[in-house]
Amino acid sequence: EFNFKQDNFEEFYHIGEPIGSGQFAVVRKCKLKETNVEYAAKFIKRKRTKSSRRGLSIEDIQREVSILSAIDHENIVKLYDVYENKSEVILVLELVCGGELFQFLAEREKVNEDEAVEFLKQILEGVRHLHEHSIVHLDLKPENLMLLGQNSTRLKIIDFGLSRKLDEGVEVKDITGTPEFVAPEIVNYDPLCTATDMWSIGVITYILLSGCSPFLGDDKQETLANISAVDFSFDCEDFANTSLLAKNFIQGLLLRNPNERATVYDCLRHPWIRPV
Numbered sequence: 001e002f003n004f005k006q007d008n009f010e011e012f013y014h015i016g017e018p019i020g021s022g023q024f025a026v027v028r029k030c031k032l033k034e035t036n037v038e039y040a041a042k043f044i045k046r047k048r049t050k051s052s053r054r055g056l057s058i059e060d061i062q063r064e065v066s067i068l069s070a071i072d073h074e075n076i077v078k079l080y081d082v083y084e085n086k087s088e089v090i091l092v093l094e095l096v097c098g099g100e101l102f103q104f105l106a107e108r109e110k111v112n113e114d115e116a117v118e119f120l121k122q123i124l125e126g127v128r129h130l131h132e133h134s135i136v137h138l139d140l141k142p143e144n145l146m147l148l149g150q151n152s153t154r155l156k157i158i159d160f161g162l163s164r165k166l167d168e169g170v171e172v173k174d175i176t177g178t179p180e181f182v183a184p185e186i187v188n189y190d191p192l193c194t195a196t197d198m199w200s201i202g203v204i205t206y207i208l209l210s211g212c213s214p215f216l217g218d219d220k221q222e223t224l225a226n227i228s229a230v231d232f233s234f235d236c237e238d239f240a241n242t243s244l245l246a247k248n249f250i251q252g253l254l255l256r257n258p259n260e261r262a263t264v265y266d267c268l269r270h271p272w273i274r275p276v
């Protein structure tokens with residue numbers, strides 16, 4: 001567990017340029033003065049009062065910190081330190097410089113099956129580590145899969161802002177990730193589980209192989225309706241020469257009933273992923 005340091009962050013780190021931002025957080029490159037090592041610093045805005053709508057509650061922030069500090073895996077970004085002051089909490093995170101898998105895809109439009117399998121093996125290994133610790137990410141998408149370096153195909157899962165620990169009996173329902181990637185149980189406000197992440201991996205695989213997004217509609221409502229109806233097809237011309245094994249892998253994940261969906265173990269054993 002981390003006890004949040006009350007010291008002045010700028011006393012120990014040079015703060016660099018912003019590299020990303022979300023609703024209540026800004027991510028900046030920063031450099032530890034003592035060692036000149038670069039990190040990603042996530043500056044999270046704290047709620048001023050309980051009823052304030054701006055910023056995150058200290059409970060939400062502590063949840064993200066406790067989840068990140070519970071995991072240690074080469075395909076998941078590491079948390080090194082936590083600072084806090086009256087207006088924000090600063091997470092000092094491992095810096096991954098290769099950009100989002102999303103950008104890699106944008107430049108390539110799509111990847112061949114061998115490259116896709118290399119990326120998926122790493123995503124599945126990271127997700128296996130999470131699920132073994134009863135943690136669900138709940139926001140798996142290409143923007144949250146970052147490549148280690150410019151021409152590296154090593155990737156790490158980032159951004160645990162929506163992740164949850166599945167405690168015994170506690171039903172997790174209230175999360176919404178990014179419409180394009182959320183499972184039917186999120187759309188229908190049903191209990192979430194590790195299978196919710198597996199659905200997102202199915203969507204990511206579909207996009208990796210075709211460049212198309214299986215459920216994307218003209219607006220959020222249409223997207224959510226397509227998901228709830230599990231209305232997708234392989235008609236996208238880009239699936240013309242995709243192997244049956246790859247389609248079978250995707251079909252095992254884009255199933256409405258979470259209990260029928262392939263687990264991360266099923267995926268790691270799937271012949272498309274682990275050819276015997």
Ligand SMILES: Cc1ccc2c(c1)c1c3c(c(C)cc1n2CCCN)C(=O)NC3=O
Nearest residue numbers: 019020027040093094095096097143158159
């Ligand atoms: C070089 C670079 C560029 C943008 C980055 C990051 C690194 C980055 C990082 C992290 C997060 C949560 C967001 C990040 N972003 C924001 C965009 C993430 N989708 C992180 O935890 N480590 C990063 O390097």
